[in-house]
Amino acid sequence: MADADDIRHLALALPHVVEIDSEGFDFRVADKGFVWSYPERRPGTSRRIRTDIAVLYVGDEAEKQALLLGEPEVFFTTPAYDGLPLVMLRLTQVSVDRLKELVTDAWRMRAPDSLVGDLDEDIDSLNPDLSRAD
Secondary structure (H helix, E strand, C coil), rough: CCHHHHHHHHHEEEEEEECCCCCCCEECCCCEEEEEEEEEEECCCCCEEEEEEEECCCCHHHHHHHHHCCCCCEEECCCHHCCCCEEEHHHHCEEEEHHHHHHHHHHHHCHHHHHHHHHHHHHHHHHCCCCCCC
């Protein structure tokens, strides 16, 4: 089970990430948001920041629908996010390893290509391809 502290740890481990001051969490790369706390809005009440739910950038409608249909216990959306490449993620329904994959993928889609290349080089240096060993 993941939580807001896990989001913070994972997001800040990525290159050039900035945390925006907020009631919950809000992370950006190159001034583009990739994961933030869900600002729940219910009629007749003031906005409530939910740190147990993350809004996650997913890139496109096809990926959004695949996540929503494939794992409805983990991902959901609201009419306010219709047409946007964003899903809500129930943190209590995801492992930290899966969260790392989701946050990293969201970062990759929002970061400039030069930063993505730097991350890939760092990962390659930590996990050399053993098939190249003689």
